[in-house]
Amino acid sequence: MNSLLSLHNVTKNFAPLSAPVVDDVNFEVNAGEIFALLGPSGCGKTTTLRLIAGFERVNSGEIRLEGKCIESQSIHAPPETREIGLVFQNYALFPHLNVLDNVAFGLKRLPQKVRLDRGLEVLEMVGLAEFRDRRPHDLSGGEQQRVALARSIAPSPKLILLDEPFSNLDAGLRQSTRKEVRELLKDAGMTAMLVTHDREEALSFADRVAIMENGGLEQTGAPEAMYNRPKTPFVAEFLGKTNLIPGDARGDCAETRLGRFKLDCHAQGKVMLSIRPEHLEMIHATAGEKNAKLGKIVEREFKGHDLTYRVQIEGEDYFVQTDYRCPYQIGDWVQLKAVEPGVVLGG
Ligand code: ATP
Numbered sequence: 001m002n003s004l005l006s007l008h009n010v011t012k013n014f015a016p017l018s019a020p021v022v023d024d025v026n027f028e029v030n031a032g033e034i035f036a037l038l039g040p041s042g043c044g045k046t047t048t049l050r051l052i053a054g055f056e057r058v059n060s061g062e063i064r065l066e067g068k069c070i071e072s073q074s075i076h077a078p079p080e081t082r083e084i085g086l087v088f089q090n091y092a093l094f095p096h097l098n099v100l101d102n103v104a105f106g107l108k109r110l111p112q113k114v115r116l117d118r119g120l121e122v123l124e125m126v127g128l129a130e131f132r133d134r135r136p137h138d139l140s141g142g143e144q145q146r147v148a149l150a151r152s153i154a155p156s157p158k159l160i161l162l163d164e165p166f167s168n169l170d171a172g173l174r175q176s177t178r179k180e181v182r183e184l185l186k187d188a189g190m191t192a193m194l195v196t197h198d199r200e201e202a203l204s205f206a207d208r209v210a211i212m213e214n215g216g217l218e219q220t221g222a223p224e225a226m227y228n229r230p231k232t233p234f235v236a237e238f239l240g241k242t243n244l245i246p247g248d249a250r251g252d253c254a255e256t257r258l259g260r261f262k263l264d265c266h267a268q269g270k271v272m273l274s275i276r277p278e279h280l281e282m283i284h285a286t287a288g289e290k291n292a293k294l295g296k297i298v299e300r301e302f303k304g305h306d307l308t309y310r311v312q313i314e315g316e317d318y319f320v321q322t323d324y325r326c327p328y329q330i331g332d333w334v335q336l337k338a339v340e341p342g343v344v345l346g347g
Helices: 045-053 099-107 112-125 141-153 171-187 199-205 223-228 233-238
Strands: 003-012 022-030 034-038 060-065 068-071 084-087 159-163 192-196 208-213 216-221 243-256 259-275 280-284 295-302 306-313 316-323 333-338
Touching: 003 045, 022 034, 022 045, 022 216, 034 045, 034 171, 034 199, 045 084, 045 159, 045 192, 084 141, 099 112, 099 141, 112 141, 141 159, 141 171, 171 199, 192 199, 199 223, 208 223, 208 233, 216 223, 216 233, 233 243, 233 259, 259 333, 280 316, 306 333
Parallel strands: 034 192, 034 208, 084 159, 159 192
Antiparallel strands: 003 022, 003 060, 060 068, 208 216, 243 259, 280 333, 295 306, 295 333, 306 316
């Protein structure tokens, strides 16, 4: 893979004695890739994005674009020279300009005709050429975000940075706009980095995701691999509901409070396992193994297409997800069985 953007030991402190907001961060974004930086509010995502865009200075480390250093303690390429496009949550369109003039705005150095031709070309790409004469406030939120994307694509930047770009849209529009924007970026062969706290958004939008916590990166990988093979309890829990179960590992199995679990890798000694609710199965108390521990169903959450049960075993809660036909009710006694290997955290 061809790395377009790379961060090397990037650290940012806003005050000399305070903890770094971005702490020794390393990652690469490949050419043509959509990369997402995902983490809870305040973990340092936007600061990382602003360092890449050139709006903040690093305290140490280096940022490279196409192999060339654009940011370090001694180097600072001004933002307007970095050839990086930006798309924000609030679209930041000029209300007094029509759609075409908004899109052509970043092409000021080109002759008028070339600017408008390029503006129209990009508007066609995002399917909004017919709205060229409208003002932004006459468009829906999703359309405004596509105009903002067109504006950032128009100067053919090397990289597009998207900061929570869908969070102003309502749930239905958010999903469809996300899909459209992903397709547009892929069709245009753009490299993009998204910053978001919304895990579903990151998992469905990006080719690769990096999870950030307290200024540092916890894990980077493809969405499915991250969901299925989290390396830390934080990543396991941030990407979805999970059961964290301590165990005593011997090779490819571990003894746990729920009985023997298969493991996703070889391990020895004390381990912490993550097992997703959809990877546990309930068996009625009378039909399971003789000596297995029994749990009582204490909660049943109906969500339409599926159900989540809370099962209590010796005072501990376990979550099990089933399809909508599951017959068990609150008060039933069940055994829990894993249908997938437990994921060894830190393994
Ligand atoms: P959110 O999802 O809420 O936007 P984030 O992960 O993007 O959060 P940042 O905006 O990068 O987080 O902020 C990280 C930390 O740095 C926060 O504690 C924030 O208060 C602090 N911070 C951000 N900008 C500044 C600044 N200019 N001066 C001092 N502290 C700042």
